[in-house]
Amino acid sequence: IAGITQAPTSQILAAGRRMTLRCTQDMRHNAMYWYRQDLGLGLRLIHYSNTAGTTGKGEVPDGYSVSRANTDDFPLTLASAVPSQTSVYFCASSPRTSSGELFFGEGSRLTVL
Amino acid sequence: GQNIDQPTEMTATEGAIVQINCTYQTSGFNGLFWYQQHAGEAPTFLSYNVLDGLEEKGRLSAFLSRSKGSRYLLLKELQMKDSASYLCAVVDSNYQLIWGAGTKLIIKP
Numbered sequence: 001i002a003g004i005t006q007a008p009t010s011q012i013l014a015a016g017r018r019m020t021l022r023c024t025q026d027m028r029h030n031a032m033y034w035y036r037q038d039l040g041l042g043l044r045l046i047h048y049s050n051t052a053g054t055t056g057k058g059e060v061p062d063g064y065s066v067s068r069a070n071t072d073d074f075p076l077t078l079a080s081a082v083p084s085q086t087s088v089y090f091c092a093s094s095p096r097t098s099s100g101e102l103f104f105g106e107g108s109r110l111t112v113l
Numbered sequence: 114g115q116n117i118d119q120p121t122e123m124t125a126t127e128g129a130i131v132q133i134n135c136t137y138q139t140s141g142f143n144g145l146f147w148y149q150q151h152a153g154e155a156p157t158f159l160s161y162n163v164l165d166g167l168e169e170k171g172r173l174s175a176f177l178s179r180s181k182g183s184r185y186l187l188l189k190e191l192q193m194k195d196s197a198s199y200l201c202a203v204v205d206s207n208y209q210l211i212w213g214a215g216t217k218l219i220i221k222p
Binding site: 045105 | 117143144146154155156157158161200202203204208209210211212213214215
């Protein structure tokens with residue numbers, strides 16, 4: 001049982017480069033989320049999707065974009081990476097939008113130099 | 114703004130009991146959630162309270178009393194593997210999940 005798979009696990013990226021973090025779930029969950037986690041701060045929501053074909057902005061959406069072409073995939077793109085985007089990124093899903101019970105991927109550690 | 118407060122770090126002894134408190138200021142309340150996160154790993158769901166009361170799962174209890182402003186996670190018979198961060202989160206009136214920064218629990222032999 002895979003659950004949620006994120007790729008890459010870790011990446012070092014030059015500033016200005018474009019980067020896509022991949023996220024795939026096999027639980028047929030409707031809702032999916034992208035969070036970033038930085039030391040001393042709570043998880044911060046970047047973007048979310050309540051169902052395939054829809055997306056929404058979270059707390060810190062600037063510099064990021066997402067798409068939800070189907071139920072399983074929810075990629076996060078950094079169009080032009082900046083050092084402040086150095087973080088650990090977690091993809092998560094839940095069966096319902098209103099549920100606080102999330103299932104997380106293993107995370108993608110991104111370093112922007 | 115919306116805010117979740119919990120202790121930054123706590124230390125406890127193996128075999129003992131620890132209580133991790135969580136306070137929140139959010140626009141509405143639709144449930145309080147606890148997650149465990151080991152260093153370098155993803156958060157995993159532990160428990161949630163939406164009504165006042167005590168939720169028990171083995172060595173873990175999650176308590177909520179909105180009238181008394183009391184919400185905490187209780188871990189009993191602590192084991193070394195309980196060393197982790199414990200994240201408190203609240204679902205607000207817009208069904209958005211608001212996260213605390215987490216409490217790092219250090220267990221000593």
